Amino acid sequence: MASVERDETREQRIETEIVVDAEDKEDRAMGWYYYLDDTLEFPFMGKWKKKSRKTSAIEEKAVEVLGMAPEDDCLKDMYVEVAYIGGKEDDIHSAKLSEIEAIDVDDETQEAIADWLYWLGRGYKF
Template identity: 80%
Template sequence: MPTIDIDENRENRIKTEILVDAEDKEERAMGWYYYLDDTLDFPFMGKWKKKNRKTGAIDEKLVEVLGMAPEDDCLKDMYVEVGYIGGKDDDIHTAKLSEIEAIDVDEETQQALEDWQYWLGRAYKF
């Protein structure tokens, strides 16, 4: 059940820019992947908010969002690669894009992130 009301501007952008000519799940996933990869201004700062499996509490970590995860990892959901602030250079993790809250990003990046949250909130599927 959708938790977000229809936004005609976003619906139009999704149909005409993101999913144009996409006919199956894989093409829809790749439409989103390339839209996000092209539109998000990497790297950017963010909070990685994920649910703690043991306590159910939401853990927040300050991260640098480095880029999209490999295409093959994004066929069912959108993932990004992140590094902890103050962590080791080789300490890179994969996070669901939906778990990232951007900090002080440009308008295009914010819009693309909101487009993805909208897609999820409307309970759309690839």
């Protein structure tokens, strides 16, 4: 069941720009991958909100979002590579884009992330 109301503008963009020629799951995943890779303005600051494995409480970490994770990692969900603020330079992690709250990003980046969250909220699958 969709937890987000249908938005015709987003539906149109998804259908005509993101998954336009997709014939299968992999095509849809790659449509999303390239849309996000082309539209998100990297790097940007964000908060990584994820559940703690030990307590199941939501942990927030300040991160710099560096770019999309490799294509092969994004066949089931969209992942970005992040670095903790103040962390070691080579300490890079993959995070689900849906767990990132973008901070002070341009309108296109905000809209692309909102498109992805809409897709998930509507219950759509690759």
